[in-house]
Amino acid sequence: EVQLVQSGAEVKKPGESLKISCETSGYNFPNYWIAWVRQIPGKGLEWMGSIYPGGSETRYSPPFQGQFTISDDRSVSTAYLQWNTLKASDTAMYYCARPLPYSPNAFDIWGQGTMVTVSS
């Protein structure tokens, strides 16, 4: 069974750093892109960026460029989303998602989400 399991909820202060994870299983990790999607409480879905572990290629949504880093570790089949300096506006639920074969494609597998709260 294909699964994406995300790390747990985080509460941070503005200016702190954070790295959340998306551990995958049940498929060949290098062969599929992994996307990160943000959902601010009460708002819609926003694609932030994606990474292709097979080539470590990354693509970022222009509005989000420079605000965070997407990375992966093939040895543990895990993708990451990292911030160096969190802001209150980063408070949101973050989902990782895997597309159907032959990207770009719709996201058929989703993680359970990681809630990040940034507050002083």
Add this chain to the structure above:
Amino acid sequence: DIQMTQSPSTLSASVGDRVTITCRASQSIRHWLAWYQQKPGKAPKLLIYKASTLESGVPSRFSGSGSGTEFTLTINSLQPDDFATYYCQQYDGYSYTFGQGTKLEIK
């Protein structure tokens, strides 16, 4: 960037009704469109991809149509489990954009 506009933002309907949600793209996306259902506190669930292909396990009362810039999601004979928020998403190229969502409420 490609913008996606969904309408309506909110839709009130009753069990057994047929409803239609529309999604418009700011430029042609051919048939590279997906529909998702999201319930409170849950991750989105893929319903339809490539504009009209039903994802495995999704009930046949859901259907999608359209191409180019205009797309629709139709739900026939609404069931209680269908009341949720629905999003369209374009994936024409390695940049994805979601619509702003349509909340389907019980009338």
